[in-house]
Amino acid sequence: MARVFFYSCKNSKLYLVRNLIPSRLFHHSRPSKSPFCSSDALRVLTQSQLPQSHFAQFMNFGTFPDFHRHWFCSLSENEKPILDSIESIKLDEEERMCEPETQNTVQEEEKQLNFSHVANRDPVEIYKELKSTLQCKKESRSDWDTLTELLRSFSKSGWASNQALAVYIGASFFPFAAHKFAGFFLKKCNNDLVKYLVSIGPGNEADKFLFPIFVEFCIDEFPDEIKRFRKMVESADMTKPHTWFPFARAMKRKIVYHCGPTNSGKTYNALQRFMEAKKGVYCSPLRLLAMEVFDKVNASGIYCSLLTGQEKKDFPFSNHVACTVEMVSTDELYDVAVIDEIQMLADSCRGYAWTRALLGLKADEIHLCGDPSVLNVVRQICSNTGDELVEQHYERFKSLVVEAKTLLGDLKNVKSGDCIVAFSRREIFEVKLAIEKHTNHRCCVIYGALPPETRRQQATLFNDQDNGFDVLVASDAVGMGLNLNIRRIVFYNLSKYNGDKMVPVPASQVKQIAGRAGRRGSRYPDGLTTTLHLDDLDYLIQCLKKPFDDVKKVGLFPFFEQVELFAGQLPEMMKFSTLLEKFGENSYAYKENS
Structure with missing residues (x-):
C-alpha cells in the first residue's frame, strides 16, 4: 500500500508527517482506498517535539533555500523509508544573510503564497473553526461564484465518492451529504479559505483539500447513516465464503479431483466409491443425470433416494441420495459425496451452486469430476479450507x-x-x-x-x-x-x-x-x-x-441469512429483486490488494 508523506520545516528541524485523516475514522475490516488513510498516527523522525497540529506549519520561509517553497510531497511504496536517516539541520545565521534583491524576491514569493498556509492546516482544526463560526463575511460575487462552482464540482467528483466509501459514506448517500456540506461550507468559510480555494479553482487539488473536512463534517452530522452503512457493508462481505460453513471447516475433509476429458472413466470411478460408502450423496448438473444415477444405484441393490427441483422420491432405509447440485443439503453428514461436472464452478448463472457444495458439504471424502479448467481454483479453495487434495488424472479411452x-x-x-x-x-x-x-x-x-x-x-x-x-x-x-x-x-x-x-x-x-x-x-x-x-x-x-482455459473466477451467491441481515439495515421495504441489486452494489467479493 502506498503512503503519501509530507515534509515541512519548523524551528530548523525536518518533520515527516502523514495521516491526513485520523486513523480512528476507519474500520479494519474495510480496506482503505484512499492514499490519505494511513493506519498509523503522526510519526516524527527527528528528536524534536511534535507541533500541536497534525501538520507542521510554515515558518521562516527565507531560511531554507534548498527546499523550494519548503513544501514537497513524495511517494513511498511498501512502507519503505524515503530517507535512511534524517538529522537536524543547523543553519548558520551568517549564511542566511540575504542581499536586497534576494529579499525582494522572497517578499514576492511570500506575497504569492499568502494563502498557501491554509493547505497545511489540520482538517480537523479547520472543521472545528468552521463549526464555531457564526457566519462568514460577505465575499465578492466572482469569489462566491468560483466557490459555488468548486463545491458543485466536489459533489460530482467520482474520486471523492470512491474515497468516501472508506469511511462508510455510501455512493447513494454521498450526493446528499456533499450538498449539505456545501451549504455548511458556504455559510461558515472564512476569507483565508475562500481566497485559497479561489486561487486553485475547481479540480483535483480542491477536491483533495475539501475531502478531509467533508469527512469530519459527515462524522459529526451523519453518525447514524455511517453506522448503518457500515453494518450493511459488513453484512455484504463476500471475501471469505469458506468461513460461512463452520461445521465443514471443523472437519478434515479429503478432496479427490478426478481430472480428465469425457469418456475417460472418471465419473465411473467416483460413482463406485459413492456406492461403496455407508452414506453418500451424488450431486448432478442435470435432473436427467440424477435420475440415471438413481436408477443405476437402485438396480444394483442399494437403496437410493432422488431429490430434484421437480421430483422427490424417498426410499425407506435409504442412505444414498442422487440430487441436482442446487438441492444438496449442507446440513447432513455423509461419508462420500460426488460433485459431477465441477468445471461448472465458472458458470455465470449456476456456478454458485457448485461453489456452495464444494465449500459446505459435510463429507469425509468428496469426489470432484471434471476437466482441468478449474483445477487451480480447487487448489486455492483447499488451501483456504485446509482440506487434503488428491489429484487423479485420466485420458480418453479412445481418441x-x-x-x-x-x-x-x-x-x-x-x-x-x-x-x-x-x-x-x-x-x-x-x-x-x-x-x-x-x-x-x-x-x-x-x-x-x-x-x-x-x-x-x-x-x-x-x-x-x-x-x-x-x-x-x-x-x-x-x-x-x-x-x-x-x-x-x-x-x-x-x-x-x-x-x-x-x-x-x-x-x-x-x-x-x-x-x-x-x-x-x-x-x-x-x-x-x-x-x-x-x-x-x-x-x-x-x-x-484448444487447451482448457485456466478459470480465474467462480460463481458465488450469499446465503439467506446474509441477505436477511443486509435487508435489516435498509430503512424501507423493497422487492426481493431490488434487494439483491442493492446487495450487489454494496458487496465486495475480492480484496484489492490480493
Missing part, C-alpha cells in the same frame, strides 16, 4: 476423430447412431421433422425444458437398439454427462443466442459436447464428430485443439 467430410448441409446424410446438436428449441424440431420426412430414421428429442419423465423416456428409446429410434436430436444438455449410445456428434451450427445476440459456442462447451460421441462398452466405442455445414468445420477443429 475423438473429426470427420473431414461433413453432412454437406443435407440432413439426408444422417446415419444411425448420430446425434444432431442444435442450440434452440425451434431448430431442434425443424431438424427432427426434416430427418423423419426425408429419411427412414426415427428421432428422439432431448432438451432442457422437457419434463423429467419425458426426457428419461426419450433417452431410453435412443439407447434401445431394437425399436427403430436410432437418431437423437438434442440441445447442449447432451454434453452434461448423459450416458447415451452416440456414434457421431453432428453440430447443426456452432453459434447460439446468448440473450442479446448470436455468439460462437465457447470452445470448452464444444469439447464437452463432442466428447459424448463414443462410449466404452457400448456398440459405438469409437467417437466421431463433424458439422452439418462445411463452413463450421474449421471452428470445430480449432475448438478441439
